[in-house]
Amino acid sequence: MSSLPTTPSVAERPLTRGTIFLLAGLAALGSLATNIILPAFPRIGASLGVSSQELGLTLSSFFVAFALGQLVVGPFSDRFGRKWLVLGGLAVFAAGSIFCALAETLSLLVLGRVIQALGACAASVLSRAIARDLFDGEALARALALTMIAGAAAPGFSPLLGGALDGLFGWRVTFLVVAAFGMMLGLHYSTSVGETHPADRRATLTASAVASAYGRLAFDPLFLFPALSVGLVIGGLYTFFAAAPAILTIHGREAIEALPHACRPDEDGRVVPGGVAAASRPYQCRISRVGRSRPSKVGPSSLPAQAPALTTRRPARIVSWSVRSST
Known part of the structure; x- marks a missing residue:
């Protein structure tokens, strides 16, 4: 534990632009990886010989792996610290992105997306934990607010970026750009922040304690109703995102021809x-x-x-x- 860098107290840690960029990038990584490929669905389907409906597996597999991975990452970070989980998660995310860029079949692409999600979940879920480690009071509120804004903005601008990359360089380059972004975040994290959860603040990890905590959470209405409402909204949003490229590119001409005054x-x-x-x-x-x-x-x-x-x-x-x- 002595090799871990010394972490200043929350009162000594300023809320700088670099820290805000790091927290926002970690929080938005999962949304970026999902939405940036949506405009390329028709070309991905043509390249792999599958339909846009079958490419929906790349979304559902990502979400399932992302959700399950968070259940493990949280308790592990409380027990072993944030640093190696964040760096390991970003490395896994970059490897999964490169794997997706080289995939020649739908099965390999889905496998790469699962690897992507397992890495992205560590970065996304720990961004808020790192913010709580570093800041307190008004600074913490600002950091969490900016992190939430980044997570909400990522589904908006990432399809535009993905469409431009797909049009200029092809859909495989999109995955390479996402991998490069993940590696850049890892370098920035390791050089500017480091470990934020020192050994004297870490909790013990037992399977029974973790299971008991999740069990109580599963029946807590203060958690269930907000989680259900957010889940329904996000589910509808991503359903639209997944269907829109195929509808506009495949059925767009028929829709235009059906308009008598177009x-x-x-x-x-x-x-x-x-x-x-x-x-x-x-x-x-x-x-x-x-x-x-x-x-x-x-x-x-x-x-x-x-x-x-x-x-x-x-x-x-x-x-x-x-x-x-x-x-």
């Missing part, structure tokens, strides 16, 4: 605004762009028979357009 491109890249009635005289379309405008005349003879509407080449950065009679 502006949609044809095979030649032209935009056909529906609902503009064709008449015997030609119409002039003035397309306003940044710095210039270009008129082009089209008449009924140039319009598609199935959609008698204005047709024009689609320019870049259209700001506004209008249709007026040329007569």
